[in-house]
């Protein structure tokens with residue numbers, strides 16, 4: 630499905646929100662510098678190079694809102710983006726470089742962990758997983774951290790255009806089974822492509838309806 634046809638299916642509210650004003654607010658390196666917890670926030674987490682910046686750019690319809698690069702692990706701050714004064718997207722540092730020996734959660738800064746565990750207005754964390762690679766132990770560690778802290782999260786497969794539909798179906802099933810008994814996981818997995826726009830409408834719709842409650 631093209632993004633154009635997906636947009637047609639978007640609710641009026643989601644269309645207004647994601648087609649409206651969107652701007653980079655600030656990059657944060659300490660808890661003291663966080664913006665006041667006065668708007669619903671939706672965070673984006675995942676291994677370096679998973680396609681996080683590309684997804685945020687596609688979601689907001691901006692080409693270079695979040696930096697995209699081929700250099701793994703460039704982003705080290707928590708970056709906040711304001712959507713129409715109604716919600717915020719939070720781009721978290723990528724975790725678990727391919728070559729890192731330490732675990733994902735350890736390699737994350739204390740700031741990221743403190744943010745995930747203690748942010749009262751954090752409504753959902755999107756855990757991005759590369760469709761070609763599937764869940765890695767580092768993703769499982771992140772899920773455990775969120776399960777323990779009772780922070781709702783949803784699995785988002787990225788780069789779905791890079792694999793065949795049969796492979797995609799197998800991947801979605803496998804990830805679905807892996808999250809089966811995890812208490813804070815949303816049961817639906819969203820398969821996305823920042824190239825084709827697949828799954829972008831579903832993501833926008835999910836955030837819009839949560840933000841409205």
Ligand SMILES: Nc1nc2c(ncn2[C@@H]2O[C@H](COP(=O)(O)OP(=O)(O)OP(=O)(O)O)[C@@H](O)[C@H]2O)c(=O)[nH]1
Pocket residue numbers: 676677678679680681682683684696697698699700701702703704722723787788789790791821822823824825
């Ligand atoms: N084919 C395809 N390529 C993608 C997609 N999303 C991202 N990429 C490519 O994957 C690479 C990494 O994408 P980024 O968006 O920079 O990844 P990131 O997770 O922000 O990376 P870090 O900043 O290192 O954590 C880039 O070369 C993108 O062009 C996608 O949906 N489809």
